[in-house]
Amino acid sequence: MATQLAAQLYTVREFTKTEAGIAESLKKVRQLGYEAVQCSALGPISPAALKNLVDSEGITICATHTDYARMRDEPQAVIDEHQLWGCQHAAIGGIPGEYRSAEGFATFAKEASEVAARLAEGGVTFSYHNHSFELERFNGRTGLEILYAESDANYFKSELDTYWIQHGGGDAADWIRRLKGRAQIIHFKDMAMRGSTQRFAEVGEGNLNWPAILDACLYAGVEWYIVEQDSCYERDPFESLGISLRNLQAMGLS
Numbered sequence: 001m002a003t004q005l006a007a008q009l010y011t012v013r014e015f016t017k018t019e020a021g022i023a024e025s026l027k028k029v030r031q032l033g034y035e036a037v038q039c040s041a042l043g044p045i046s047p048a049a050l051k052n053l054v055d056s057e058g059i060t061i062c063a064t065h066t067d068y069a070r071m072r073d074e075p076q077a078v079i080d081e082h083q084l085w086g087c088q089h090a091a092i093g094g095i096p097g098e099y100r101s102a103e104g105f106a107t108f109a110k111e112a113s114e115v116a117a118r119l120a121e122g123g124v125t126f127s128y129h130n131h132s133f134e135l136e137r138f139n140g141r142t143g144l145e146i147l148y149a150e151s152d153a154n155y156f157k158s159e160l161d162t163y164w165i166q167h168g169g170g171d172a173a174d175w176i177r178r179l180k181g182r183a184q185i186i187h188f189k190d191m192a193m194r195g196s197t198q199r200f201a202e203v204g205e206g207n208l209n210w211p212a213i214l215d216a217c218l219y220a221g222v223e224w225y226i227v228e229q230d231s232c233y234e235r236d237p238f239e240s241l242g243i244s245l246r247n248l249q250a251m252g253l254s
Contacts, residue, residue: 003034003035003036003060003254004222004223004224004225004253004254005034005035005036005224005225005226005227005245005248005249005253005254006034006035006036006037006038006060006062006063006224006225006226006227007029007032007034007036007037007038007226007227007241007245008037008038008040008187008226008227008228009025009029009037009038009039009040009041009042010038010040010041010065010228010230011227011228011229011230011232011237011240011241012025012028012029012237012238012241013040013041014237015237016041016042016043017043018043018044019043019044019045019049019053021043022042022043022045022050022053023053025238026053026054026057026059027057028238029059029238029241030057030058030059032238032241032242032245033242033245033249034059034241034245035058035059035060036059036060036061036062036224037054037059037060037061037062038061038062038063038064038065038091038185038226038228039061039063039064039065040064040065040093041065047080047081047084047085048084050085051084051085054085060086060087061085061086061087062087062088062089062185062224062226063087063088063089063090063091063127063159063185063224063226064082064085064087064089064090064091065090065091065092065093065129066078066090066091066092067092068092068096068112068115071090071092071115071119071126072111072115075115075118075119075122076122078090078119078124079119079121079122079123079124080122082122082123082124083122083123083124087124088123088124088125089124089125089127089157089159089184089185089224090119090124090125090126090127091126091127091128091129091159091185092126092127092128092129093129094129094130094131095108095128095134095143095147096108100133100143101138102138102139102141102143102146105134105138105143105146105147105150106146106150108147109146109147109148109149109150109151109156110150110151112126112128112151112156113151113152113155113156116151116152116155116156116157117152117154117155119155120154120155125155125157125184126155126156126157127157127158127159127184127185128147128156128157128158128159129159129161129187130144130158130159130160130161130164130165131161131164131167131168132164132165132167132168132169133168134147134168135165135168135169135170136168142168142170144170144175148178148179148182153181153182156182157182157183157184157185158179158182158183158186159185159186159187159226160172160175160176160179160183160186160187161186161187161189161228162186162187162188162189162190162208162213163187163189163190163191163200163208163230166191166208167191167198172208172209172213172216173209173212173213173215173216174216176213176216176217176219176220176222177216177219177220179220180219180220180221181220181221182220183217183220183221183222184221184222184223184224185222185223185224185226186217186222186224186225186226187226187227187228188203188213188225188226188227188228188244188248189201189203189227189228189229189230189244190202190203190204190205190206190207190208190244191206191207191208192205192206192207193207199231199233200229200230200231200232200233201229202229202240202243202244202247203227203243203244203247203248204243204244204247204248204250204251205243205247210251211251214251214252214253225248225253227241227244227245227248229241229244
């Protein structure tokens, strides 16, 4: 694989509301040095038009964020789109609200495993992206522990988010190691402090333990390191993506 680093387009979502904006944003991301992206929060665009845009820039779509209801109700359409793009990984942005209880996490784990098995028939993996609410404890187990314990490890994969694990009081490196074999894609973002307030930060500009995280990723078999920053505050989001890329390259990734 020529590259393992990718930009999550959610970071620049304010610029991808139209097809022209998507085209310009892909051009900028490629100029920064990224050769791959995760598609998320894009404005209206056909699968074929998106394919043409990424091909024209020499960009790989390594993953998407796809609505869970579409995965469940239109699995073949999701498979067809991902095959068109040459994209193996589809993730959901979080568990639907009605499942956010001890029983709900377990129920969702089983239901989503069935959805994931259907997608796997078409060569598409299903991954779960966490926030911090999944680290709430229910009878001694966190919601995230329930999800991975009660789901089918062959099909229900992870898109662990380093910032949100830390935000929930977890240890990102520990969680990555726990999910060995289920962590093909991961979200890299850092956490900094402004006074007593936690803030999103460019990778390497905050307080996360990146040497431990990178070691854990090697152990777990991570394929794609996807840079995401939910808010860049006063900084231009493209500049933030560039800072994270340069810092990760300095850490030895390419």
